[in-house]
Amino acid sequence: MTKAIAKTGKLVALGAMSGTSLDGVDAAVLVTDGHVIEAFGPSRYRAYSEAEQAVLTAALGKWSGPEVEAATDVIEAAHLEVLEQFDAVDLVGFHGQTLAHAPRTLGTLQVGDGAWLADALGVPVVWDFRTADVQMGGEGAPLAPFFHFACARFIGAAEPLAFLNLGGVGNLTYVDPSFARPELDGALLAFDTGPANAPVNDLMRARLGKPFDEGGRTARRGTVEQGALELFLAEPYxxxxxxxxxxRNDFSEMIALVGELGDADAAATLTGMCAAAVVEGMQHCPKPPAQLLVTGGGRHNPVLMEMLAAALDCPVRPVEAVGLDGDMLEAQAFAYLAVRVARGLPTSCQSTTGVRAAVGGGTVSRPMLDAQAQA
Structure with missing residues (x-):
């Protein structure tokens, strides 16, 4: 029988994230009381095979049907494979895989059954993080900002700073660490900046049979097509x-904008679009941040990082520069959010998702045998 989740004190939480880049599952342990980061624990990565990526790609943008069912099977099996390698954890934060996201119309869909995973692991699982936010008028994304606030406190930041996650989609979090709590007005501002790695990855896969532009080498050989860039920035978003x-696919027409370009120019232009979207987004910050800390796969692309550094007035640094792990920050975020959900603390607020009031999203599922024993 699993022990009850303690109502106070620190917990050992295991978070898992499968992002819109569709590269694999990140899993990481975090020790926290839901407010302060006490320590970072071990982490693991489980890559998706080409066959698994094909299944997930086929399900993108769909809300139901056989493709979604097949994607669910892949997500559950892959997560179980990596999560069962950890032991001595109090609970798991399971994000699942976003297949479709239209918060103002159809809602948001993350596949993967947290109740099934709780039974399989024998550990309480917190999941379905986004639905409650959407039901209360929020965007349901991004959800990492409350964790970014804790990270800013952990690294001892004294001035406002910004976190930029460059996954399939880019999202920006402005943090003022002088506030006592993340849900207070002025402590956070967060939003998606625009497409990030997804269009470049799709281009590389379609044209060259490669999963991504490793080291930005293809983009490095090309030139940004300014006409396509201007059309991109004219988007109402x-x-x-x-x-x-x-x-993930809201800007799928980007591929069409570079359709007539050679491989190198197309990659350079899509990379330039990602950087330009971030620059546009930075203008929404209440004041210039002291630094921009970059996480996610995009920080490994030197061409993209150079574009950002050239266009912005603040230092642009990978999160490793302040002792954080950019490969695992999203997984750690869902470990942190899982503890907050379990303790009834908010995980989003008006300034992060537009939700009407600070809300704690998420469902807590206990292993069936444990739940029956306590009934």
Whole structure:
């Protein structure tokens, strides 16, 4: 029988994240009381095979049907494989895989059954993090900002700073660490900046049979096509005030904008679009941040990082520069959020998702045998 989740004190939480880049599952342990980061624990990565990626890609943008069922099977099996390698954890934060996101119309869909996973692991699982936020008028994304606030406190930041996650979609969090709690007005501002790695990854896969532009080498050989960049920045999304969020395929027409370009110019242009979207987004910050800390796969692309550094007035640094792990920050975020959900603390607020009031999203599922024993 698993022990009850303690109501106070620190917990050992295991978070898992499968992002819109569709590269694999990140899993990481975090020790926290839901407020302060006490320590970072071990982590693991489980890559998706080409066959698994094909199944997930086929399900993107779909809300139901055989493709979604097949994607669910892949997500559950892959997560179980990596999560069962950890022991001595109090609970698991399971994000699942976002297949479709349209918060103002159809809602948001993350596949993967947390109740099934709780039974399989024998540990309480917190999941379905986004639905409650959407039901209360929020965008349901991004959800990492409350964790970014804790990270800013952990690294001892004294001035406002910004975190930029460059996954399939880019999202920005402005943090003022002088506030006592993340849900207070002025402590956070967060939103999706625009497409990030997804269009470049899709281009590389379609044209060259490669999963991504490793080291930015293809983009390095090309030139940004300014006409395509201007058309991209004319999209109404960039004029919309935050909070705001995107689905992975909301800018799928970007590929068409570079359709006539050679491989190198197309990669350079899509990379330039990602950087330009971030620059547009930075204008929404209440004041210039002291630094921009970059996490996610995009920070490994030197061409993208150089574009950001050249266009912004603040230092642009990977999160490793302040002792954080950019490969695992999203997984750690869901470990942190899991503890907050379990303790009834908010996980989003008006300035991060546009939700009407600070809300703690998420469902806590206990292993069936344990739940029956306590009934």
């Amino acid at each position: 960039f004029a919309k005030m935050p909070p705001k969020s995107l689905d």
